[in-house]
Amino acid sequence: MKFLPIVLAALCLAPCALPLPAQSPPSPKYEMRGVWVATVVNLDWPVRGASPSSQQQALRTMFDKLQQTGINTIFFQIRSESDAMYASTLEPWSYYLTGQQGLPPSPSWDPLAFAIEEAHKRGMELHAWINPFRVIRSVTSTYPKAQNHLSVQHPDWMLTVKTVMLLNPGIPEARQYLVKRYDIDGLHYDDYFYPYEGGYHGRPGYLCRLWNWYDAPCLEGG
Numbered sequence: 224m225k226f227l228p229i230v231l232a233a234l235c236l237a238p239c240a241l242p243l244p245a246q247s248p249p250s251p252k253y254e255m256r257g258v259w260v261a262t263v264v265n266l267d268w269p270v271r272g273a274s275p276s277s278q279q280q281a282l283r284t285m286f287d288k289l290q291q292t293g294i295n296t297i298f299f300q301i302r303s304e305s306d307a308m309y310a311s312t313l314e315p316w317s318y319y320l321t322g323q324q325g326l327p328p329s330p331s332w333d334p335l336a337f338a339i340e341e342a343h344k345r346g347m348e349l350h351a352w353i354n355p356f357r358v359i360r361s362v363t364s365t366y367p368k369a370q371n372h373l374s375v376q377h378p379d380w381m382l383t384v385k386t387v388m389l390l391n392p393g394i395p396e397a398r399q400y401l402v403k404r405y406d407i408d409g410l411h412y413d414d415y416f417y418p419y420e421g422g423y424h425g426r427p428g429y430l431c432r433l434w435n436w437y438d439a440p441c442l443e444g445g
Contacts, residue, residue: 257296258289259352263303263360265319272322275332282334283341290345298411299338302353304360305373305390309335309405315369325369335405350409359388 261267268285269278289297301308306317306324310333315325320334335351342349358374359365363386368375374388382391390397 262300296348298352305358348408352411361386
């Protein structure tokens with residue numbers, strides 16, 4: 224049976240002759256081309272106290288222009304002074320939206336939800352941008368605060384450095400404060416406003432120990 228080894232050899236070689244499955248080409252590298260849309264002091268948007276329809280149209284126009292220039296990601300500031308550019312059960316409506324902190328827009332609308340929808344319509348991502356610790360930009364030049372503002376509800380959580388009032392992250396309860404309820408594509412903690420200028424209350428290293436909840440070493444004099 225001399226032909227048997229030949230048959231077995233052919234069977235062993237047959238799989239090698241089969242064409243390999245087609246491989247998908249590597250995915251192109253994703254390039255993020257982002258822009259920051261600041262709402263604090265109405266820097267980029269909105270016009271404070273304008274009608275919701277006017278504010279919505281301004282946002283559409285802005286997003287159209289950003290799309291035309293090749294932007295694919297928007298970093299949208301939604302919390303600049305422990306306030307809200309969204310419907311919140313915890314914090315007051317932003318002064319920069321309606322002209323009065325705590326005053327809801329009329330007719331009712333949710334700027335964050337609207338911005339997400341409009342960005343996604345244009346194939347862009349919408350990332351929420353918050354300032355986690357700033358409570359009041361300037362205690363010497365500010366506006367009336369709503370009853371549910373952090374500075375009113377929890378004055379014991381506050382830390383004032385020069386003219387800026389901050390939420391003290393060295394207090395455990397002050398850190399348990401953010402929730403996710405929206406289809407955002409990212410969440411950015413930006414501008415901590417950490418008072419890094421050196422000693423405080425005349426004691427070197429005081430701020431490091433005050434703010435340091437992860438037990439990193441503190442350098443005296445800084």
